[in-house]
Amino acid sequence: MAAKPIFLRSNTIPAILMSLKDALHWRYAPKRMTGATVAPQHIEAILRAAQYAPSSMGLQPFSLILVQDTAVKALIKPIAYNQPQIAEASHLLLFCAYTQLTQQHIDTYLQQIISVRGVSAESLAAFRGSMMRFAQTSSSEQIAHWAANQAYIALGFALAEAALLGVDVTPMEGFDKAALDKFFQLPSQQLCSVALLAIGHRDEANDFLAKEKKVRKPLAQLVKRI
């Protein structure tokens, strides 16, 4: 096990932290958290990492719900089978995937490209065509899985950034998706919940897994080289 790295827990996010390798050895998914609040600038950095994740065609077919409200966390807890870190987390971050890809999504995105890059709509016509064809030829199930995949890349980025900042996060799929969708009225927004990230501080004293060694497939087993 890597020794616990030293973090710069200053009020500004330090520009240089530690290698991802060290961070990934330090991180684990706490089953218990202390309830302490995570600094706002760390929350923002985690959100920005998810924001900057690449996505298929750049469409970012997902959205995020950040919950800090104690009462709302308490209402989510039974939906997540009463796992304690739901209420003990400082923040919950719900990753929601599109269940549809509409012409409006595509045109909003193109408008953003036009505005950021100062290009013409005409120059994006072929790109628009290929996105529209993808939207029209994919079943709603295919769209939902495609969108969930993109959300999981962003989840990976959020997890990596949290580790680099020394913030504890637990990615969670163990919740009643239909109930959480209903709780946040996701179906009417053409969204569905895919994963929850509990963001907080590990409670080592009460977490039987906190000190356990990491178990990972050896590279020789995980990777075939050609």
Next chain:
Amino acid sequence: MAAKPIFLRSNTIPAILMSLKDALHWRYAPKRMTGATVAPQHIEAILRAAQYAPSSMGLQPFSLILVQDTAVKALIKPIAYNQPQIAEASHLLLFCAYTQLTQQHIDTYLQQIISVRGVSAESLAAFRGSMMRFAQTSSSEQIAHWAANQAYIALGFALAEAALLGVDVTPMEGFDKAALDKFFQLPSQQLCSVALLAIGHRDEANDFLAKEKKVRKPLAQLVKRI
């Protein structure tokens, strides 16, 4: 746009590089690469990031194929609609997801936990039960999607590590999945291809997107706060 950061391209992987924020502004998905070889220690770091990604129940239901062989890359190129970065990449990394979760997968994993943590099989009986119930009550389609989601977290980690190392990577879903599955004989291994990562060096001179500004949903649009 952030200025191009200075990388320490030494023979050893530097312990401290730059913040993920800077790295994520620097990175983009090159459409053209120079063909130059990426240093082996950077390839290993990217593999390790994928290896250390968290996964549902720790099962890591995916495997990776790393291709450096020029002839094999040339054979994959038409399967990926002749996108030039396939052959111009130094390495291709294919993420393959389980299409089944078998008792053998579960028991191999438990054996690894026993070996790494020095715990008894009895102490893992409840955990085994919950994994077996998940395997038995999920359809093969559900398993494939669940496994793909975990592979995408690992893809996110590989992308983040590459950015931190200043290595260019292009995540790609644009390939004929059935043809690539067949090429690597994945079905007989109960695997399917989910995403390709081209790893190399950006060719700015020939990539019309290399200098473009990043387009991302503003945080106010991406995140709802409660």
